[in-house]
Amino acid sequence: MLGTQGELLEYHTHYRWATIIVVVVFLILLARLFYVQVIEGERYEGLALISHVVKHRIVPARGAIRDRNGTVLATDVEVADLTMVPQYVKDPKATTGRMVELGVLTQDEADKIVRQIEEAKKGKKKFHRLVAYKNLVGNRCPEDLTALSFDRNSGLMVCPVCGAEYMDQKAVIQSHLHELQGFSIQSRMVRHYPMRSAFVHALGFVNEVNAEEVAAHPKTYRPGDLIGRTGIEGALDADLRGKPGLDSFVRMAGGARMRPEELPEMFKDLQSYPPEPGTDITLSVDLNLQQVALAALSRHRSGAVVVMDVHTGEVLVMASHPSLPVGPRLHAVTGSAARDIEVAYAPMVNKAVSAYPPGSTFKPMTVVGGFVENIFDYDTVVNCPGHFDYRGRRFHCYKRSGHGDMSLIPSLAQSCDTYYYQLGEIMGIDLIAHYAKDWFGIGEKTGVEIYEQSGVMPTESWYREKGVSFQPGFAINSSVGQGDVRATPLGMARAYAALVNGGLVLKPKLVRWKGPHDLAHDKVQPEIIRRLDIPEQLVQAMMAGMYDAVNNEQGTAFKSAIPDLPYAGKTGTAQARERRPDVSNDVAAWLLQDHAWFVAYAPAKRPQVVVSVFVEHGGFGGAEAAPVAKKVIEAYYAEHSDEFADLWEGFKEQDALEVIWP
Ligand SMILES: [Zn+2]
Ligand SMILES: [Zn+2]
Numbered sequence: 001m002l003g004t005q006g007e008l009l010e011y012h013t014h015y016r017w018a019t020i021i022v023v024v025v026f027l028i029l030l031a032r033l034f035y036v037q038v039i040e041g042e043r044y045e046g047l048a049l050i051s052h053v054v055k056h057r058i059v060p061a062r063g064a065i066r067d068r069n070g071t072v073l074a075t076d077v078e079v080a081d082l083t084m085v086p087q088y089v090k091d092p093k094a095t096t097g098r099m100v101e102l103g104v105l106t107q108d109e110a111d112k113i114v115r116q117i118e119e120a121k122k123g124k125k126k127f128h129r130l131v132a133y134k135n136l137v138g139n140r141c142p143e144d145l146t147a148l149s150f151d152r153n154s155g156l157m158v159c160p161v162c163g164a165e166y167m168d169q170k171a172v173i174q175s176h177l178h179e180l181q182g183f184s185i186q187s188r189m190v191r192h193y194p195m196r197s198a199f200v201h202a203l204g205f206v207n208e209v210n211a212e213e214v215a216a217h218p219k220t221y222r223p224g225d226l227i228g229r230t231g232i233e234g235a236l237d238a239d240l241r242g243k244p245g246l247d248s249f250v251r252m253a254g255g256a257r258m259r260p261e262e263l264p265e266m267f268k269d270l271q272s273y274p275p276e277p278g279t280d281i282t283l284s285v286d287l288n289l290q291q292v293a294l295a296a297l298s299r300h301r302s303g304a305v306v307v308m309d310v311h312t313g314e315v316l317v318m319a320s321h322p323s324l325p326v327g328p329r330l331h332a333v334t335g336s337a338a339r340d341i342e343v344a345y346a347p348m349v350n351k352a353v354s355a356y357p358p359g360s361t362f363k364p365m366t367v368v369g370g371f372v373e374n375i376f377d378y379d380t381v382v383n384c385p386g387h388f389d390y391r392g393r394r395f396h397c398y399k400r401s402g403h404g405d406m407s408l409i410p411s412l413a414q415s416c417d418t419y420y421y422q423l424g425e426i427m428g429i430d431l432i433a434h435y436a437k438d439w440f441g442i443g444e445k446t447g448v449e450i451y452e453q454s455g456v457m458p459t460e461s462w463y464r465e466k467g468v469s470f471q472p473g474f475a476i477n478s479s480v481g482q483g484d485v486r487a488t489p490l491g492m493a494r495a496y497a498a499l500v501n502g503g504l505v506l507k508p509k510l511v512r513w514k515g516p517h518d519l520a521h522d523k524v525q526p527e528i529i530r531r532l533d534i535p536e537q538l539v540q541a542m543m544a545g546m547y548d549a550v551n552n553e554q555g556t557a558f559k560s561a562i563p564d565l566p567y568a569g570k571t572g573t574a575q576a577r578e579r580r581p582d583v584s585n586d587v588a589a590w591l592l593q594d595h596a597w598f599v600a601y602a603p604a605k606r607p608q609v610v611v612s613v614f615v616e617h618g619g620f621g622g623a624e625a626a627p628v629a630k631k632v633i634e635a636y637y638a639e640h641s642d643e644f645a646d647l648w649e650g651f652k653e654q655d656a657l658e659v660i661w662p
Contacts, residue, residue: 204231
């Protein structure tokens, strides 16, 4: 398996190097011969047999990437290309015609190769090995790289994933190579993602190095090498890529390799070493939960789900919808529906780490600041008539008819905006920002291994730098996660984890283990960025509010409750009206909808995971985002039913308020 790609690459530079090497070796030999034969007068018969020195770079296998249970998510597989050396193809029409007869090529493909050969024979590349036909069907589907199975009845290879039937082109060509002078089959490693698009955003992709990269790092890269560009493939490229090996040898005039013990003294220091394969990576993600999350998102146009362990920061799910098709041949999607997908729903973007206005899921951050600063306390009651008037401007509560008298717990459960407008107005934008950013990390990067947006937590000076004249009303928008506040689903997951794990702001981790996969390595040490001193009574009150949001019939997510195994959370419905040119009426209407959010933790008692759901322009958080979280939490409970069995024995509502400090 190793070395096959190196062989192909060798041909790109083979000729020039071979010429230089042969000339140099020849000159050395000549001098040596003169010295040996004339000066020393000895006879050195072996040297006359030497043809040239070959230095052959061996490309290492790239490390595999697995999920936490060992399922392979990315690995290298071998594919075959039909190659030829133009000058050696004596009769291009007849040779390619034979391949048409054999059913391997269509006449069009054959004609194209004939033109390629004729063109090359005129130029410098006539002795180069060129690819005539990429991705011959062998034992893998050319669309999705799945291993094909042989169907006895049809004599064809069948793909279990896409159902397509193929002729084994590689086998047919191999058995007729004697008739195909100048042609041969060359193997090449390609990256294969057996779970298809399930993790495409977190894993990222690889492609060939470009000319500038080769020029900048000539020792590391050669043309044709693969390099990780985004996601884990990009962030851990140095671990995954391994180190190339070198096979240096002396070829004898007859073509055979000279045995090391036969080598004349001057070649004794020719170096050969094996390639070091890339390091395998085990991620913290859980394929099953990821697939449940993607399935739940699939009824929406666009969105993301993040599931994070609240004690270790391990990311169990990082799902972004819609996803990209993966495979060696990406089909160009056409038509207006495809255009909508490209333009409006941004399948390239990892929405789990992209920043959006978080709406009411931000409110717990405002609460912590307001209570720690003693601006509000447990007895504070704000009357909600459905709006809050401030300096001639009216800020509406989402419930236009008003919530009446609101204190902390119902304000969270029923998501009354007026309570937070009042609190935010007193706090001011800088104090809100201080708690949200310096405490909970909203507006800063989480430090996860892959690319992420930091989000925005605006302050007075932030507006000044932007050249926007600051208005005190901006604080009112910030207090409910509107205005210019931007947070990522991952950033929100981390903030909520800190609320329920005893105040630990953690670095989220996608990577669980570097090295050969080993389930024994299952203790992950949390990386603590800072510890928050949130009063225990405040945590209990907030957990009561978030418990009620899901489990009280007045709560905003009551329809998504799981009665026997309660969880808790906070909904968000963020205004995010957008207008974009050149979109269909359907997309234009979608862009006017609110973003739907829901950040939950489960179980309600002794939380283990946070589930952060974002549905882009999905509408109301409780109605659109909460059902997605419910499905993911149900799947999580099913996976861990034995751990939670005793937790629910005689469960009482107040148990949800039991704070377990780690
Ligand atoms: Zn297929
Ligand atoms: Zn209200």
